[in-house]
Amino acid sequence: MAYSAAAPLRPSWMSQQSARLLAIIIVAPLASMATAVITQGPHVFSYLQSVEMLTGHILMVVLALVFGLVMAMLAMRGERKERERADQLQVALEKNRLERELLDARLRLLQAQIEPHFLFNTLANVEALVASGSPNAGLVLRQLIAYLRAAMPQLNDADATLGTELQRVRAYLELMHMRMPDRLQFTVPELPALADLRFPAMALLTLVENAVRHGIDPSMAGGRIEVGGQSVAGKVMLWVADTGVGIAETAQPGTGLSNLRVRLQAFYGSGTRLDLHEQAPHGVRVELHFTPMDTK
Template sequence: MKTAPTSFPRWPALPGLRQIVVVFLISLLIAWVTTPVFQSPFWLVLRRTTFIAMVMLLAFTVSGTWRLQWLPRWIPHWLVRVAAVCLLAPFASLAAYVAIAGDFMSFIKANNLLSGFATSTIFALFFGPLVAVAAIKREDKQRERADRLQLELEKSALEREVLDARLRLLQAQIEPHFLFNTLANVQALVESGSDNAAPVLRHLIAYLRAAMPRLNDADATLENEMQLVSAYLEIMHMRMPDRLQFELQLAPELKDLRFPAMALLTLVENAVRHGIDPGTEVGRIEVGGKRDARSGMVTLWVADTGIGMAETAVPGTGLTNVRARLQACFGKDARVDLHEQTPHGLRVELIFHSGAKT
């Protein structure tokens, strides 16, 4: 097993490679411009300018890391950094010229070196603060960008938590609605004295054992949902074998699609309860789904040949929650469409983009 190479973190007070390269390029430009002023070889001016600039860069980075406790709090930190650069400029220039002279006394006796020292100091005090202020502004922009990104990440995480809480609340409203309606159907079957009461009850118990662990399953898929729909319709078919037929047809590529648990089952339950059950004729329920390869839009449907929707009917709790949960999972563009069928019946379509998630 390979181990990752050990990395040694850079001490925060030391300048980074990018800063060093930028300062060297600035030194190169200043040396090229000021060489005629000093009347010295370019390489000598460049060496002296680079040394002074690097010392000032070190003062800039160190003062940005340390916060002197004895300074009044009302003094802005950027002013401290600029002052540190200006303070080190004469000493860096002095050190550069003393090194050229060989010792301090030789430097004092050389008039040309003294004038060069004064000129270098003036240039350092002019260019140093300008570069320092520009660097501080750039750091502030980077810090603001990082803070803004962090805020967006925290906001996104908070929105995700709110969304999860909303989904749990909506699902909590769906669960008792489904369970009570199913138990009411079993009660009606038992009270009617049907011979299918005992088999249906056994199938219901087996169904609930399979369904209960999935009621709060955040990773439920369409394949899980179709299994529950199939089990529910089998139970309803046993209850009214001569009046209910059904067909399931889900495109294979949609089986692993994440889908709100119990949402499709709620529509099937409504189709049985409000469409097939009140009628006297043989009814048929079709449940299916497909995806448009070009647009990526997914369409799921529950169609029945029951009595249809009355003109005065309004969407109930189940349908309202299905729409809310669908939009919470796939975005605000997800919708629930209701279509009357000919000669009678209702088709409910869930339409959403499989890649859209809030």
């Protein structure tokens, strides 16, 4: 009780540790005397007149002081370790918060680079369609406007999911199919089991755009784009496969693919992989391997 009461009752000029030790030094003899009074009652003075009893009482006071001070120092040592552990935890939490803020800023920077890249490439496709005098140019432009109106407000959504990303991919491929209906076929499944998975906006769309631009567009015969995904033992694999011209005739990866690697590793961790495989007889398959974060 003295140990606990010393800290809040101590004078401002005295340290907490000194106040606690002084309280035990003062209270130990008083507690021993109180024990003698309680046990002996009105015979306490005759009890202490005995040399043997007085010696025992003094010994009890010494033991109370020794054990009291030892236990107090052990308790203060434990409190000091707990404070140090709490301070270390606070520093770790602050470091983690700063790292998360830095990661968010980095993701926003990379995404800001990808968004114009996607928009300008799409507008270039529409420009080529208009320049060719296609009667579908007006319809395609209206579809592009509708797509951008639906997609652009969600591009900076920190809580974007794979389900919304698949919707964007489907809308983009429908737009590209209108531009080249005889040369592009595609499959984009719903993937209901992975729909609520947190997923960086435009990550999958970047792969689909590369498949159109570097795989289907250069091919006179066109081809097919297949988007898919699966989850096995807590690991997720997504893929975009095309039957276009293949890796040998494909241009070197540009800003979109380079930034995508960095974004995915920043979003899911260093274990994330982006693999490119050549398909037979021709085409490219790009696979994303990662461990998902918490679902929305």
